[in-house]
Amino acid sequence: MSDTQHRPAATGEATPMVTISRLNKWYGDFHVLRDIDLSVARGERIVICGPSGSGKSTLIRCINHLEAHQQGEIVVNGIPMTNDVKRIEQIRRNVGMVFQHFNLFPHLTVLENCCLSPIWVQKKPRREAEKSAMEYLERVRIANQAHKYPGQLSGGQQQRVAIARALCMHPEVMLFDEPTSALDPEMIKEVLDVMIELAHEGMTMLCVTHEMGFARTVADRVIFMDEGQIVESAPPETFFNEPRSSRTREFLGQIL
């Protein structure tokens, strides 16, 4: 085993899927994440909310090293994050990500978008990759659009493709960064329904979203961030009915 390949210690059910300890990050002089501690259990569903600019995107992007941090530790599925490219790749194989603006490749069909990484990263034979991709597209109810280009689909359809594309890599944990906030209202439900199904199937999920109905139904824990800190972390019932922090109450007052 090369020194860049970290073999996780015997991972039992009790080993968290993601552990973040004392995480600090700066953009230049701007201290964007302050002493973040967060442990995500296997199968746990976490919703992260908070005002614009509070560091939500930065936090989840650190988990697959789309952003580098300067202090603290991140461990994903037993693998400690370093700046080593091989290690980052190893971590990314465990993590699926869905963005606000879908980020599909416009010049590739839906099916090609889904097969790209399985073929080039996982080295799957094309036929096998396509078969598996069609199954995931079926699951997000969009298999009939497999040969269209993203530009020919609605926003809700594109976002479901983006979810299927992430699932094609068989991630252990899924990160969602405001997956419905760029969608017209009538399309939000079709995307949330897919996310709810995924949650019921036991996927570990970290979702940045202001869909508080989703948080109430699906989340094991709701986290409120403000100015780079986790201000509140509680099961939905406590979070919505008896928030401890005045900042959480103020935020909820604005969005509910």
Ligand code: ADP
């Ligand atoms: P949120 O997702 O909660 O809206 P972000 O994590 O996107 O917050 O951003 C947190 C803060 O960091 C904001 O003030 C934002 O302007 C700043 N920021 C985000 N990305 C960068 C960057 N690449 N360089 C400098 N500042 C950034």
Ligand code: MG
């Ligand atoms: Mg954001």
